[in-house]
Each structure stands twice: as C-alpha cells, then as structure tokens.
Amino acid sequence: MKTLALIVAAGSGTRTGLDYPKQYLQINGDTLLARSIDKFLSHPSIDGVQVIINPNDQDLYQKSVGDRSLFPWVSGGATRQASVLNGLRAIDGHNPDYVLIHDAARPFVSHSVIDRCLEALATSDAVLPVVPMIDTLKTIDGQSVTGTLDRNRIKAAQTPQCFVYSAIRQAHERFADQSVTDDITLAELADIAIQWVDGDPDNFKITTAEDISAMTRSDLTDIRTGLGFDVHAFESGRPLWLGGVEIPHDRGLKGHSDADVALHALTDALLGAIGDGDIGTHFPPSDDQWKGASSDQFLEHAASLIAERGGKIGNIDLTIICESPRIGPYRHAIKEKISEILQLDVDRISVKGTTTEKLGFTGRKEGIAAQAIATVRLPE
16 A cells, blocks of 8 residues: 655745745755655655645745655645645646645644554544544634533544545545645535544644744753854944944944944854854855944844744843943843844843953954853753
C-alpha cells in the first residue's frame, strides 16, 4: 500500500504579524515547513512527500527545504481547499492508496500520531486526530450566555487528516464549490465514515503572534550574551543623535550614517549574541545607500535576525560615555525609543550615562563612546 503525505504551505500567515509567511519562520535553524516535512520523510511508512506552496515564495521554499528528497512543489490556490485539490491532482500519477494531509504550521507532529492514523486507516476511509477540550464551552447570543456544551462530546481537530486517496479526491472534486476549513468537513459532506484517534497537545497549529511567543518561550533554553562597543568623534554642523533621540548640542557625531553611537553599540551587542558579524558586515560604510541613514534601521535588522531564528531579546544594558551632553535628562526618552524599535518592554532596557573623569578623548570632549550588553534567548 502506497502512502503519501501532502503538506499545505501556500498560506500567507498574516495573523502572526510576520512580514513573511509563517511556515518559513525558523526554529533552531529549521523552518516550520522543514520540520513538518522531516517528520514525514523520516517515517518508515511514508513513501513520498508533496508540498503545496505559493509560487511567489519559491526562493523561501528552496532555501527552506534544501536538498530534501521531495516531489516537485505544486502551486496553491486561492483557498486552502483549492490548494489541497491541486495537491491531490498532482499526486494522482503516483497511484497512492492513502494520503495524509498536514498543515505546515503544525511542526511538532509526532511519529506516534502518524502511527495511530495509519493503523486506523486500515479499517476506515477517513481518520482524524483529535485532542480533548479542557475549558468549559458556552453558547452565546449577543452579550448573553445561553447554555453549556458537553465538552466530553467535543474534540479539537488536528492534522494530519488521513484518507483513502480515492475517497477524499472524489469528495474534493464533488464539493469544490463548497467553502470548508478542513478536509474532514468534505468527508462529512460526502458521507464518508470518519474514525478519530488521539492526537497530541504538542501538535498545535501556529496561527497568531501569541502562538509564536508561546512557542519560543517554551523552547528558548540557549542563553546568549553579546557585547557591543562604538566610538564617534564630534563634528560641527551635524545633529546629535543618541539612542534614536535627537539631543540639543553644539556638535553632532561624525560618521557615514547618522552616527548614533548608542544604537551602533547596541546593534553590535545583538549581532554578537547570535554570532552574526558586526554592524559593518551588514551595513558597510563603503555603501552609499547608508550615507546619512537613520541607525534605527540597523537595530531593527539585528532584531529581525534574532526573530528569524526563533529567538527573543531578554534585556539590554546600554552605557553612554561622555562629558557632555548630560544623558540623565534624556534617559527615559532613549529607553522609550529603543523599546519602540525593538518591541521590547521598557523594564528590560537600561540606559546609563557616565564620564571618564575628564580622562582620554571623551574627557577632552572630542567624542562619545558607548558600550552595550544584550542577552538573547534562542532555541536549543
């Protein structure tokens, strides 16, 4: 009996708040899609894997899957239902007996769940992994609570949803004009008998920004620390930017960009924590596109690299070293600005000002130095 896995990865994932589809979010070096694929490729009873993607995401897809042995990708449709039908049609030439349809955004599916589904498929045309409802469920009408449901008779559906191939293919073709949210619903419309098996609470679907936050919080056991240090000389005729805040002063700082020494040090600290070079590696001063650039772009880029790895910034500690201007009056504004750039709580940000007791170039008021330490949490 030939069993194929169909992985649906054509969605945009807008509810996560990411600026790219969620299936390409990295966890510990692998994307959600790659982790989902690997669960099926490594299962001894799965004979092949077909992935359905948005053709606009080809580059992200190829980077994600590398040299994994997969069927050529298939273009998705306007809806999940249309995408699955495209996939079912594409695998027809492989003559499958069974097909397991799985969402790429469930990267933690286990071999145990797949085993239970395959065992049940031996006697059923459709199999659904489910998990029990924990909360008490209420019915409502407007603002009124109207009743309580028996949660012992209600289950939450997961994927892979598993079928005899010919049965689900016919259901998809027959009800292509219907709008449904999962493949089991089509089986219901086609009067296909469905058996349920135990799913797994860890096999949850990543849908919202809160899901990503919960996922990363539970898996961020690799604690990293990065150190950043930067120096800029004063220069007349330029505004003075420190920590993303323009500060009144008789001189600004000399540099290719806006020369925000505080944000430069902080950017280097974040890059150092993930071992990804320094600010000059990513934004070389020889590149004219960064001439006069606002340094918040550099800090945002460093934060995005951490997010792409499934990481989270724990806290930052920034020290600005100069005789003038005084940092105290602007410390809160700098903290607020950094909080805005990094989307980090203000209470995780420390900003301090100090002097060198009139020693050295800062003591002679020739420039400003800054040093930063950042703690970053990554998946193992």
